[in-house]
Amino acid sequence: MSVIELTNVNKSFGVDTSKIDVLQNINFSAQKGEVSLIVGPSGSGKSTFLTIAGGLQTPSSGQVVVESETMSQLSPKARDALRLRKIGFILQAYNLVPYLTVAEQFQFVDRIKTQHNLSASDLNALLQDLDIANLVKKYPSELSGGQMQRVAIARALYPDPEIILADEPTAALDSERVAVVGQLFQDLARQRDKALVVVIHDMRLEKYADHIYEILDGRMKQAS
């Protein structure tokens, strides 16, 4: 079952001669239980695709449906609520609040989304899997880039979202950690029935993906 579906989506910036078509006629769907990789060079439109899929931007034309809700028909407040309940963002720039310890990052989620977050034992298992269980009292500034990225992944997964949108989640990780994250993503899809859409510029996660799409000059095609 599709949990995200983009139909004939176009996105352009500027007008007339300065008009740039960033995304052209994109048709895409992500299913529960699957990992979809979106690959492409820098500037190809990957991140714009991700922000439109997550309801952060509206397309110039076309339709985005998330969990049977048409994004264009929702108010900004309702889109916020949908994101909070259903979508977990893993961002390239990390998603950590600098003045909260690792443990407090999760406590903050509890305050804004009071139900259906991971249980304490599930969170502990996640932190163990990501090898960051011993970092819970540290602030982001005390972590390495790789540690921050793994905490950011845990932070995005903690609200137990149905859909996980990840923007270069392994950019700061070595190959060993990439394998851990790749396996984690695959387990989340297979065992917990999540839909993962991962935008990436290298192919180190290829073997964990169910579908690979390529974006080039704003056009998407399925690579495998």
Added chain:
Amino acid sequence: MFLALKEIKHEKLRYGLIIGMVLLISYLVYILSGLAFGLAQQNTQGVESWGAQRIVLDKDANTSLQQSLLTKSQTDKLTLSKSESYVGQSSVVAKGSKARNISAQFIGLDTKQYIAQDMKLTSGHQVNGANQVVVDSQFQQDGYKLGDTLKFNSKSQAYTIVGFTENAKLNIAPIIYGNLSTWRTLKNLPNSFTASGIVSKNAKYTTGITQLKSYDVHTFIQALPGYSAQNTTFTLMIGFLMVISIVVIAVFLYILTIQKLPNYAVLRAQGVPAKTLVQNTISQALLLVSGGLVLAIALTALTASVLPMGVPIGFNLPLLAVITVGIILTGILGAIIPVRLILKVDPVSVIG
């Protein structure tokens, strides 16, 4: 509140400096208002202690008790009730053996009328004979005791202190209470003059004599020399300080908010409602301002306790409450200004 508290705890120096700034501004406002109130009190304490509602003066005295004289021919037509009292005012220099000369206000009273009868003494007794005076407690602080004597201006007659009373100040000078014959002596007036004016506790009191005019106590106090100008000056200073504190607090919060926009963009991308972030900013401003205010109140109390007695500082709880609420509102207003930035933050800016 969660984010606000955690951020303050983590960024102790940064927020400590902001609390310090609020503390200094609030401290200055409290001290200035304390001085303004203290000075105002020392202008009016005496009149207020009489419970005066109306003051009757010669209509040509320009609302000044000092300049007014009531003649015996005028007062003979009057029958004063238990709510009225004659007062005679004269500025004097009090000289004694204990301390420097003290500029004071001599107030002559009819000892059978209500002001003398109702006067609360901290020690001694009322004036009940010739050449006796009851004086403000400032004389006690200057070393005078019951039984000590004072001389006034260049007069040779000595007057014995028979009582001390508190809150007896007029025109920022301590009051010396005596009888009306002493007042006439000090003013070199014959017996054909009764007093400077009539003080009444009755809000509707008039004499019916055309040469005498009855003023409400507010008008009388406003006309005290320098009183209105002094209060206006302090009010303007405090007002300017409040405006400056709005600007300073708003600028600090604006800069802080700008620094936090990338974090807010990430949180917005994750679906954190803008309302949560706005509440965080406002609650943080409230915490900072409240922290600064608590410290400022403590510092003000400490300052007031160590200031020399000669510094006329006084605190009035309703006034302090108004100032405190004013500063808190100032902080909230300062926090609301950058709210627009939070509402406009673009979560897309942190992706790609």
